[in-house]
Amino acid sequence: DIQMTQSPSFLSATVGDRVTINCKASQNINKYLNWYQQKLGEAPKRLIYNTNSLQTGIPSRFSGSGSGTDYTLTISSLQPEDVATYFCLQHNSGNTFGAGTKLELK
């Protein structure tokens, strides 16, 4: 089974900051990596699919990159409404989520 190691677990940042969240797979996942945002009391919302494709309606400050085993979600300029928990999901072999990154405002 593929394991996903997500870091950091917790992140505190200021409005306007550039924020990066990482996921590392235990083996090559061939860019089959999605990113999700989950706000309190809501279902996960897909932001990015297959490493770097932006979901329709998602602001362009969100972007994804990576290959092989290492993947990154970047928020180019943090906004107050971005406070949430972020998860990665690999769907190359089986389906495995990262443990999540809780993002708060400093």
Add this chain to the structure above:
Amino acid sequence: EVQLVETGGGLVQPGKSLKLTCATSGFTFSTAWMHWVRQSPEKRLEWIARIKDKSNNYATDYVESVKGRFTISRDDSKSSVYLQMNSLKEEDTATYYCTGSWFAYWGQGTLVTVSS
């Protein structure tokens, strides 16, 4: 507008059964692979089951921890997917989400609590 609505959650004793339903609309359900994902009280997400479409013979797959206890099924005429959960354990306590179309669409979730 895409909608997925899960129902059927609740409080159930260990060893009992529960059936979840996910009714969908707004996308081509018949060709979508559908999944159930659960989120523990600690907020960990876990994929638990998948059912493919008719062209893939409605093939199913499960996470090891629910194999033999849970069954995923679908009714394309009702655009609905189901999760039959038997022999429930306390560790099955979670919010259960249905999701489809390569995990693009999600329901609001239904809470299952297994406790005596």
